[in-house]
Amino acid sequence: MTEQVESLIRKDYAAGFHSKIESDTLAPGLDEDVVRFISAKKEEPQWMLDWRLKAFRAWQEMEEPTWAHVHYPEIDFKALSYYSAPKSMADKPQSLDEVDPELLATYEKLGIPLHEQATLAGVAVDAVFDSVSVVTTYRAKLEEAGVIFCPISEAIKRFPELVKKYLGSVVPQKDNFYAALNSAVFSDGSFVYIPKGVRCPMELSTYFRINEMNTGQFERTLIVAEEGSYVSYLEGCTAPMRDENQLHAAVVELVALDDAQIKYSTVQNWYPGDKEGKGGIYNFVTKRGICHRNARISWTQVETGSAVTWKYPSCILKGDNSVGEFYSVALTNNFQQADTGTKMIHLGKNTRSTIIAKGISAGRSNSAYRGLVRINAGASGARNFTQCDSLLIGDRCGAHTFPYIESKNPSAVIEHEATTSKVSDDQMFLCQQRGLDAEKAVSMIVNGFCREVFKELPMEFAVEAGKLLEVSLEGSVG
Amino acid sequence: MSETSPQDFKHLALSLAGAQDSAPWLDSLRFTGTEQWLEAQWPGRRTELWKYTPLASLQRGQFASWGSAQAYTLAEHALLSLDAIRLVFVNGQFDAQASAGDVAGVVRFSKADAAQQALIEARLGKIVDTKRHLFASLSNAWTQDGVLVHVPKNTKLELPIYIVHVSTPEATPATANHRVLVVLEESAQAEIIEHFISDEQAQNGFVNSLTEIQVGANAHLSHYRMNLEEEHIIHIGGVHINLASNAQYLGFTLSEGSQLKRIDYQICHKGKGAHAGLNGVYLPRNEHLLDYHTNVEHEAPHCTTSEVFRGIIADSARAVFNGRIHIHPDAQKTLAELSNKNLLTSDKAEVDTKPELEIYADDVKCAHGATVSQLDQTSMFYLRSRGLCEKQARTMLSFGFINELLQDLPQQAVREHLHRHLTQLFDKDHFAS
Numbered sequence: 001m002t003e004q005v006e007s008l009i010r011k012d013y014a015a016g017f018h019s020k021i022e023s024d025t026l027a028p029g030l031d032e033d034v035v036r037f038i039s040a041k042k043e044e045p046q047w048m049l050d051w052r053l054k055a056f057r058a059w060q061e062m063e064e065p066t067w068a069h070v071h072y073p074e075i076d077f078k079a080l081s082y083y084s085a086p087k088s089m090a091d092k093p094q095s096l097d098e099v100d101p102e103l104l105a106t107y108e109k110l111g112i113p114l115h116e117q118a119t120l121a122g123v124a125v126d127a128v129f130d131s132v133s134v135v136t137t138y139r140a141k142l143e144e145a146g147v148i149f150c151p152i153s154e155a156i157k158r159f160p161e162l163v164k165k166y167l168g169s170v171v172p173q174k175d176n177f178y179a180a181l182n183s184a185v186f187s188d189g190s191f192v193y194i195p196k197g198v199r200c201p202m203e204l205s206t207y208f209r210i211n212e213m214n215t216g217q218f219e220r221t222l223i224v225a226e227e228g229s230y231v232s233y234l235e236g237c238t239a240p241m242r243d244e245n246q247l248h249a250a251v252v253e254l255v256a257l258d259d260a261q262i263k264y265s266t267v268q269n270w271y272p273g274d275k276e277g278k279g280g281i282y283n284f285v286t287k288r289g290i291c292h293r294n295a296r297i298s299w300t301q302v303e304t305g306s307a308v309t310w311k312y313p314s315c316i317l318k319g320d321n322s323v324g325e326f327y328s329v330a331l332t333n334n335f336q337q338a339d340t341g342t343k344m345i346h347l348g349k350n351t352r353s354t355i356i357a358k359g360i361s362a363g364r365s366n367s368a369y370r371g372l373v374r375i376n377a378g379a380s381g382a383r384n385f386t387q388c389d390s391l392l393i394g395d396r397c398g399a400h401t402f403p404y405i406e407s408k409n410p411s412a413v414i415e416h417e418a419t420t421s422k423v424s425d426d427q428m429f430l431c432q433q434r435g436l437d438a439e440k441a442v443s444m445i446v447n448g449f450c451r452e453v454f455k456e457l458p459m460e461f462a463v464e465a466g467k468l469l470e471v472s473l474e475g476s477v478g
Numbered sequence: 479m480s481e482t483s484p485q486d487f488k489h490l491a492l493s494l495a496g497a498q499d500s501a502p503w504l505d506s507l508r509f510t511g512t513e514q515w516l517e518a519q520w521p522g523r524r525t526e527l528w529k530y531t532p533l534a535s536l537q538r539g540q541f542a543s544w545g546s547a548q549a550y551t552l553a554e555h556a557l558l559s560l561d562a563i564r565l566v567f568v569n570g571q572f573d574a575q576a577s578a579g580d581v582a583g584v585v586r587f588s589k590a591d592a593a594q595q596a597l598i599e600a601r602l603g604k605i606v607d608t609k610r611h612l613f614a615s616l617s618n619a620w621t622q623d624g625v626l627v628h629v630p631k632n633t634k635l636e637l638p639i640y641i642v643h644v645s646t647p648e649a650t651p652a653t654a655n656h657r658v659l660v661v662l663e664e665s666a667q668a669e670i671i672e673h674f675i676s677d678e679q680a681q682n683g684f685v686n687s688l689t690e691i692q693v694g695a696n697a698h699l700s701h702y703r704m705n706l707e708e709e710h711i712i713h714i715g716g717v718h719i720n721l722a723s724n725a726q727y728l729g730f731t732l733s734e735g736s737q738l739k740r741i742d743y744q745i746c747h748k749g750k751g752a753h754a755g756l757n758g759v760y761l762p763r764n765e766h767l768l769d770y771h772t773n774v775e776h777e778a779p780h781c782t783t784s785e786v787f788r789g790i791i792a793d794s795a796r797a798v799f800n801g802r803i804h805i806h807p808d809a810q811k812t813l814a815e816l817s818n819k820n821l822l823t824s825d826k827a828e829v830d831t832k833p834e835l836e837i838y839a840d841d842v843k844c845a846h847g848a849t850v851s852q853l854d855q856t857s858m859f860y861l862r863s864r865g866l867c868e869k870q871a872r873t874m875l876s877f878g879f880i881n882e883l884l885q886d887l888p889q890q891a892v893r894e895h896l897h898r899h900l901t902q903l904f905d906k907d908h909f910a911s
Contacts, residue, residue, distance in 0.1 A: 067526070375850075377825065392840035395807070401835040407850040410822035414850040416833070422840040 026083040034082050035184050042153045055173035055183030062177045068339040069368040069400055070308050082185045084215040126190045126206045128219055145201050148193035152220055155191035162193060166224050170253040170290050178249040179286040182218045189219035194229035203458055208237040216247040225260035232263040237270055243279045254289030254297055261296045265457050267465055270305035277335025280307025293319030300456045302465040303330040314343035317351035324353040327453040331469060332365030341371035346379040357388040358450050361397035368400035375412040382412040390420040391449055443470045482537045484520035491616055494653060500622045503595050507603045511618025518612050530798040530830045531769045535738045536712055541684045545569025545652040550644055550677045560891035562640035565625055570654030583628040584639055598626055602659050605690040606718040611742045613714045617688040624657030629666035638669040645676040645683050645707055656687035662697040669700040676707040687715040693725040702892050705733040716742040723749025729756040735766025735795055743772040747781035757883045758787040762795035769798035776809040783814040788880050790909045794826040802834040809839050816846040821879055823909055876909045
């Protein structure tokens with residue numbers, strides 16, 4: 001089952017094209033002037049600039065983290081360009097009709113239609129192209145419900161009080177190396193505000209696309225769910241195929257106030273590099289949410305892209321009875337490396353968290369689960385269940401598990417389980433003697449392995465995720 | 479008491495080495511140890527292997543002299559009652575009077591003949607992984623005496639080897655270095671019991687202990703290691719084991735806490751088909767800090783590991799457990815399992831556990847599990863409904879929690895000794911409050 005499988009393995013990265021869009025790109029380099037430039041370009045108020053500069057100064061003092069189980073050549077932060085925008089955005093289009101048709105075509109190609117009439121029923125999209133948000137659909141309908149869904153650059157101008165109050169409240173500027181960098185140079189991203197008691201009438205979605213060469217993408221997402229509200233948010237990402245590595249360092253902050261619920265789903269499909277491990281995106285992301293009383297945050301992620309992933313979507317369970325969930329499928333193939341997991345910080349009483357992490361390694365890739373469950377002294381009655389399973393496909397790959405468990409409360413109950421194995425010969429045999437070919441059999445077994453996570457995804461995404469997995473695994477059966 | 483800087487502590491430790499009168503044939507090991515000890519980075523909170531275990535109390539200790547053979551009185555039943563070859567050390571000094579029995583191949587380094595010296599030179603300090611165990615370098619630098627257990631091919635030691643380390647307090651805080659080297663040749667069999675104990679006074683010493691074990695092809699070793707010293711002692715210990723093909727190592731370790739106790743186990747499967755079983759129990763209480771780090775390296779195919787650690791953490795104590803299993807690229811058909819369960823019996827107790835898997839081969843089955851909780855309420859209710867008072871029920875359940883590991887111990891003397899000792903300990907209320 002080797003050669004025939006080998007040949008089946010690789011379906012090319014379908015999103016790897018590059019669109020010829022004239023863009024306005026800042027020369028490479030990083031100093032305070034770059035931060036000022038970005039801030040000026042976005043016509044930001046003084047307080048925002050000060051906030052960025054404070055982050056930048058902190059960043060200069062910080063050291064790049066090296067504890068993750070990933071290896072990559074040192075990044076020259078001075079060689080990157082920190083801002084790139086499609087030229088046609090200089091005068092911001094007022095409506096969809098004014099958007100550069102080339103841009104619309106790009107998203108069309110990716111299967112993300114930005115025409116409202118053609119959109120997946122009931123999903124509002126914010127499209128971020130390189131450093132700017134190009135279009136947000138269904139805004140009028142959302143505004144009726146009182147929901148704010150707009151680029152964060154716009155929110156800084158239109159809703160300064162809200163942004164001031166919550167920006168950096170979950171991921172402070174100095175939180176870590178990449179978060180500090182992001183705080184200094186972030187260019188755009190999405191802002192979501194759900195008023196008290198409102199159930200957001202449709203799924204919200206942001207679609208990220210890196211297009212220009214030598215640029216880093218630094219987006220910032222802030223979601224605030226007021227008391228008793230509900231929102232489901234989806235995020236997707238792609239980039240062209242290039243030989244050099246590109247940096248993506250995003251920050252996502254979620255605030256779930258009392259009784260609120262936020263569901264955050266990601267299908268990450270940044271360019272993973274080619275079969276020899278050349279190129280690909282470095283995905284260094286900080287995602288964190290804070291749960292107030294009775295609130296619930298669930299992170300669901302399907303990670304198939306990026307050359308190197310460094311990502312730990314976390315929950316701070318501050319309020320009593322709050323709930324944090326983390327469902328993840330991380331698939332690595334060829335030379336990809338992923339170090340991903342979550343942190344569940346239990347502060348409030350009777351807080352609960354569930355972690356289901358599935359790692360699949362194929363080719364010469366390495367994937368690691370790294371998680372922290374911390375029960376503070378005040379979190380009586382806290383409960384955690386963690387399950388992380390790894391599946392190995394091929395004998396040159398690696399799967400690793402590094403769970404940290406810290407408990408300071410005797411009434412807390414923590415359970416952690418991890419297993420690692422390969423697709424068993426028995427399972428393969430059973431499928432094959434029923435007439436499935438090797439490829440189909442593996443795909444079926446892998447899909448079954450990931451089912452617990454896929455069922456947490458919104459329907460459209462679940463289908464996409466299943467397909468993505470199939471594509472990413474093609475030819476890795478052996 | 480002022481805290482000495484890491485550099486001061488390092489130099490203080492080396493000045494102790496300078497004060498030793500050691501045999502010339504150990505010089506090269508001592509020299510390498512000294513160099514590594516000087517070069518090594520002092521662990522801090524950012525050092526992954528020492529993340530939860532500060533060394534402040536060690537740095538404060540001012541251990542400026544070597545322990546001396548003091549007179550001591552042990553409590554009744556402090557030692558195992560079994561027929562064995564017994565070697566007793568007091569504060570690191572050999573106690574000929576308390577020792578008994580003699581068998582070929584078991585000898586102190588200072589009494590080794592030429593062939594044994596050659597064997598020690600060839601093996602000592604070569605099994606231990608100084609990269610993962612900083613204090614092994616120090617132990618190398620401090621090598622003066624120790625115990626060699628050498629079992630030749632196809633030989634079975636009829637009697638267990640019982641090595642007792644007694645600690646007693648001294649006028650000024652003192653240091654003891656314990657070294658054991660076990661070499662089992664092909665198809666040899668042996669049983670070794672290491673017992674760390676103190677008299678009943680408050681201790682003020684620092685013990686650095688290191689046991690290196692080579693289990694040859696088809697050889698079989700049972701190894702017990704008990705740390706039952708009084709609570710003010712500082713003990714840093716290491717057990718490093720290499721397994722040849724089809725070798726078997728069955729280990730058991732139990733520790734009571736103290737102000738700082740750190741034990742590292744490292745097992746390397748070097749040959750095909752080896753098996754390692756390691757069970758452990760840790761029982762810190764009061765303000766103890768007790769840290770177990772285990773690391774299993776699967777370097778060869780068809781090997782198996784089964785590891786179970788259980789801990790009950792009482793009062794304001796803190797327990798740290800780190801269990802790593804590393805499967806190398808060619809170690810196919812490996813089966814490895816690790817389980818770590820913890821009971822917290824007080825609001826101020828803390829446990830930090832981290833079971834790790836690092837796997838680079840695909841045809842393997844590995845699993846680990848960790849739990850932290852308090853006593854099961856349903857079980858409590860059941861026992862209460864049968865008329866037991868709350869305390870009795872708690873003691874019974876806590877004891878039962880670790881007794882699963884004790885009751886299967888093949889060595890009856892150890893089993894009975896621990897049963898008696900722990901019953902007394904549990905009666906004192908710590909683990910059942």
